Amino acid sequence: MRFKSPSLPELHAFLAVCQLGSFRKAAEALYVTQAGVSRAVLRLEQHMACTLLDRSGSRVVPTARGHEYRALIEAHVTGLENAFDRFGGRSGMHKLRISVAPTLGTRWLVPRLPKFRALHPDLEIEFRQFHYDEDFSREDVDVWIEIKRPTRAWPRGIRARYLLGREIVPACSPALAAGLREPGDLLGSTLLQHTNYPDNWALWLQTAGGVPAPPALGPGFDLGNNLIVAACAGMGVTVIQPALIEPELESGKLVIPFRRAANTERGYYFCSRAAMAGNDASDRLAHWLMSEAEASAASVQWAA
Template identity: 40%
Template sequence: MSEFRKWLPPMNALTAFEAAVRHGGFSRAGEDIGLTQSAVSRQIAQLEDILGVPLFDRIGRRVRLNEAGRSYSDELLPALDAIRQATGRASGRRPQRTLRIATLPSFGMRWLAPRLPQLSARHPDLVVDFAARSQPFDFGHEDFDAAVHFGVPQDWPGVTMDFLFREEAVPVCSPEWLAVHPLRTPADLLDAPLLSQTSRRDAWARWLNAAGVDARTLAAGPAYEHFLMLAQACAAGAGLALIPTFLIRPELEAGTLVIPFARPLSTDQAYYLVYPSDGPGAGPLMQFRDWMVEQARL
């Protein structure tokens, strides 16, 4: 077998893995791609056998993506999406009522995905494909109709940006960690393990300064690319993190994360729906745009 084929797993296994990552489990992944839960499990087991490492931790009847699985998905999923885009461009056609939307990963999972049934109920013939993107891109070179962006309008020149909403990030940690490391004042955080999101490494310094604490001696801590990875690390007792409240409502309600100081960090940055400057027109993109703006106002 050639080296090329040796390191190219079967597409069925890759598709099952991608769906399991996207849905957070084998059962819903199977519903998405038309397989039974056991068939998805077999496909992923085949992939794990090829790689020589487990990609999911099996906890009773549940599965959870582990560190090796996260690292693999971070590299694999953009590659699969690139294949889809290349195939779409090569075919030269796309269904008229289909949109492709790029979204920030954590935003897509926690804010957008739970609302999609409402979009389907309003526009049952509208098909929306989503892919994860964390940075601005050139719409002329990417097969996307729109994107969700967090920042300021100056971040992404030459496009139209519709304001969605601002966020408030709060310090969180696990209740077990807080019981062992009681915090009395914000200054106590200078000696605590502070975790960051990779694109917001200065967030803790800004939060401490706003709380009246000199953060010039603040040591850099571990950073995670996605907020939900950050939330999992906090829930496991790795330390504290600043995370937008709308992304961690389930953890706050379940008590797996707690807020030691009710001091939210606010900035001039916000979430925007971004699309080419020639406008959404009167078709599917306008319908999606109107729905997104309406949802953001609720």
């Protein structure tokens, strides 16, 4: 059977604009971007080969054909929504689609998710691919845990709340730490670097270690997770956010040789569209993440 009817997202967008009289308000109600609603309605009009909305006034209203089409479909779309509410396979479940920086997701967030699931069994977290050049226009993501770049402002319409990860500290194996008496000794060590942030070592040495001399950097890694594995293997000393090495600090595989941190002015932020304000699922996840971030910062085991 070949279906000729438009997709549900297109119908949802059209009906929301009809009901609210605004693409912006429809986007807020559907938790998508205004551009996404506009594109969905345009696809519907192209599919139906007619103009369904009059956009010329201060309030968007259906055209004559739009009124006719709305009358034909509104009850049926409402019926589909009611059917889902009644017979949905996971009644009462809510889903949040999240994009998170890979190393933070693997090392910090995922190990904590069983605790979140126990507290919120009705809320399902579904991971989406992380984009390093994120512009927050994707419609397959509800919330992000994104890295703040000091030279980049958050886009308009995005609410960003700091979680953790501004501070970096040196970390290495206990064997290497035994030979470090003062920060200047690091200049004679192999300094493992994150290739996306090659200035981290100079920042820490100058602002936290009081060492003005430029460091000679050692092997580079493009993922924080690989950097941590290399440090555990004794390849050298890394400089990294303490939250990412909590298991290694607890087990003793890594230690922090100097009790000093440098502020990168970056860190990880919980980001959501302003239209998501007041969304119960998003608010519950944000509140839990803030609580976990505070606990994480308080539990860092510094080396003596």
